[in-house]
Amino acid sequence: MNFHDLRVNADRLHASIEEMAQIGVTNNGGVTRLALSEEDRRARDLLKQWMIDAGMSVKIDDFGNMTGRREGTAPLAPAMTGSHLDSVRRGGKWDGALGVLGPLEIVRLLNEHDIQTARPIEIVNFTSEEGSRFEPAMIASGAVAGVFSREFVHSRVDQNGVSFGDALQQIGYAGEAENRPLHAAAFIELHNEQNPLLDDADLPVGIVEGIRGITWWNVAVTGESDNGPTPMTHRRDALAAAAEIVVGVREIAQQTGDGATGLVGRLRNEPDLVNVIPSKVVFSVDFRHQELRVIDQMIGQLHELIDTVKERHGVEIEAEQLWLSEPTPFDSTVVQAVEDACQSSGIPAMRLWSGPGHDAKYMQAVCPSAMIFVRSHRGKSHSEDEFSAPDDVEASVNALLHSVLAIASQP
8 A cells, every 4th residue: 555645534533532522521612631630530541441442552651641652563763642631721622632642543544554664653641731730831741851850740739739749649640760751763743733823824734843932930019908099199009010011021022023922821919809909919921932032032121121110119029930941943854754744645734833832842852853733723722612623633643644654664
């Protein structure tokens, strides 16, 4: 059989996506499947059974990362692919899950046609990619890459005080360090785009050249609580001061241009009463760009704004960096393999950079890596409105199929 003619079984692929989406399904057709929750356990159990049914061996590492392996004909490093099954609250059914179930369909297809590859093929389900329950995001792939220690990861706690390590034990997915997904020939992650670039270009598939840098900051503004009739000239209003910075974050990104983004996504106001001047406001700041120097420039402008606001409002402001994920260009050879696979299969595609972070960012430190994006309708993700059209999903998995085959067939 000519490998170029191979196409995934679309009905089986979509059926798997729909069945997985029923675990943690929301009233509006989305998914809530937080990392190491009961829903995550059920999703893992289903994936494990599907992998075993496909003739794969399954191993679990000390962060709960699951790796399914289809053996090759030679003792070579595997062609690795994968993503994550955890979700944000009220997220979409494609985010992460497609990057695990798409590769599973590829293994099923190869079994169906009795196609053997020189290299083994491994599929990884990374733990807690989203960071919605345990921060920071991509913590388990980061640990595999040596960015986070085992002690750090296991000590993370959720809003209820439950640690990552305890939650991992509770769902029965605490494995061994020797099972970490390492030593691959290459890693390719399939994911929905989570941006409107492909939608704007009317293309189904993106060839991802790298992941933009991300920095998260925590800003605490402290003023003085007082009652509503307090004269305006006597106020030290923490919320008014914070509001200037929140608007300023957006303006900094807009003025920077060239794909820069800025976001305040979390804000807590105290005492949060209708007739009391707020005494304290704590909020997050998220800046992103594909060049570290530009991120540093935006951080500098944030500090200048903070100094101005402190003086104007007579408040105290503390800013602390929570996380920095530096820009990560992907391996040019693997990126080219994805582009070649799209061209040989007649799949329309374009090169681009990822705004959101993904597990492939850390896997690039482990082995040569790249990503494939499928178009998200209107760029929506992390939402129950997330949607990728069936034809686009099939095109993206076929692009992954031929990319993985190219790597797995190399001696």
